[in-house]
Amino acid sequence: MKKLFISADIEGTCGIVDWQETEVGNAYSDYFRNQMTAEVAAVCRGALKAGFDEIVIKDAHDSARNLYPDKLPKEVKIIRSWSRDPFSMMTGIDESFDAVIFTGYHNAAGTGSNPLSHTMTGNIYSYKINGLTTSEFLMNSYIAEYFGVPVAMLTGDKGLCLAAKEHISGLTTVPVSEGRGNCSLSIHPQKACELMEEAAEKALNGDLKDCHITLPKEFEVEVAFKRHQSAYRASFYPGAYQIDANTVGFKCKDYMDFLKFEMFAV
Numbered sequence: 362m363k364k365l366f367i368s369a370d371i372e373g374t375c376g377i378v379d380w381q382e383t384e385v386g387n388a389y390s391d392y393f394r395n396q397m398t399a400e401v402a403a404v405c406r407g408a409l410k411a412g413f414d415e416i417v418i419k420d421a422h423d424s425a426r427n428l429y430p431d432k433l434p435k436e437v438k439i440i441r442s443w444s445r446d447p448f449s450m451m452t453g454i455d456e457s458f459d460a461v462i463f464t465g466y467h468n469a470a471g472t473g474s475n476p477l478s479h480t481m482t483g484n485i486y487s488y489k490i491n492g493l494t495t496s497e498f499l500m501n502s503y504i505a506e507y508f509g510v511p512v513a514m515l516t517g518d519k520g521l522c523l524a525a526k527e528h529i530s531g532l533t534t535v536p537v538s539e540g541r542g543n544c545s546l547s548i549h550p551q552k553a554c555e556l557m558e559e560a561a562e563k564a565l566n567g568d569l570k571d572c573h574i575t576l577p578k579e580f581e582v583e584v585a586f587k588r589h590q591s592a593y594r595a596s597f598y599p600g601a602y603q604i605d606a607n608t609v610g611f612k613c614k615d616y617m618d619f620l621k622f623e624m625f626a627v
Contacts, residue, residue, distance in 0.1 A: 407561025474520020
């Protein structure tokens with residue numbers, strides 16, 4: 362049996378440009394929740410064609426109640442809402458999976474390739490691990506590697522896709538938009554789904570040996586908050602220290618210790 366884990370976000374969905382389009386419960390979001398679901402479904406179809414028997418999807422944006430389950434292939438299982446464990450957007454991942462795919466992902470806080478670029482919350486100006494600008498993709502790829510699972514594919518904005526290839530040489534990417542200030546240039550949404558289905562099948566049929574990211578032996582974290590009160594609060598987490606009014610640092614060797622810091626301090 363071949364198992365695939367999908368972590369699905371929305372800010373890297375084809376065409377999205379505004380926060381209202383990401384929020385459940387308003388007229389702006391319905392279209393993009395449908396497009397998010399269509400993109401995930403396309404990846405699932407590609408995985409099924411590649412011979413994967415089990416697909417687990419983590420709805421990984423905001424309420425984690427964004428995807429329309431009835432519009433996904435019947436072979437999938439979906440994790441909705443938040444368990445409140447340290448794995449967050451990767452809840453459900455373990456050593457039993459053969460590959461991970463990220464859909465609808467966006468670039469990091471402090472980058473300009475997506476009008477909605479951020480890392481974890483909108484209150485962070487900069488997030489760095491070992492001096493590297495840290496996106497949710499990088500953070501969650503480290504989780505995949507923590508369990509020894511290769512990251513086969515990523516969909517999202519062009520800037521993130523380019524940055525991700527620097528970390529995982531064998532990664533397949535499907536860029537669907539390119540940020541330009543507060544707007545973006547996107548491909549057609551149906552074309553995006555077609556490309557994703559084809560790419561998923563090809564990636565998962567390929568050799569995934571070059572789809573592992575190097576997990577650092579130690580982690581030196583720097584989080585710069587937009588609000589100084591948040592940095593002050595985070596500095597009380599065991600082992601954390603305040604660098605300046607808005608910035609907190611943390612060091613550890615086990616990635617799980619970082620994830621606990623992220624869960625409780627950020």
